[in-house]
Amino acid sequence: MEVNLIEKDNVITAQLVGRLDTAVSQEVANALQPMIDKAEKTLVLDCKELSYISSSGLRIFLTVRKAASAKGGKVIVRDINNEIRQVFMMTGFLNLFEIQESNN
Secondary structure: OEEEEEEEOOEEEEEEEEEEOHHHHHHHHHHHHHHHHOOOOEEEEEEEEEEEEOHHHHHHHHHHHHHHHHHOOEEEEEOOOHHHHHHHHHHOHHHHOEEEOOOO
16 A cells, blocks of 8 residues: 655645555554644545555545544545445445546
C-alpha cells in the first residue's frame, strides 16, 4: 500500500495505491496524519489506484471526515472503482462523502 500526499493551494490530496486492508491500516493512518492535522482545508482521497478497502480502511476514511467536520474542512472521495462503490453503497458511505469522478 502506498500513500502520496500532495498539497497545492488549499487542497491536500492523498493518492491511495494498492489494497487498504487491516494489515496496512495503521501504516496508512499514520501516513494520513499530516492531512488530518490540516483538516480545515479541502481533503481529497484519490482512490483511482485503490483496488480494495476493508472495514479498517473505511474507519480511516471516517476519521478523516470527522476531523474535517470538526475543523470546518471538506472531504472529497475521488475515482472509486465499482467494487469500492458497492462497499460504499452497502455501508452508507455514499451518503457520508462527496464522491467525484475525475475527467481523465
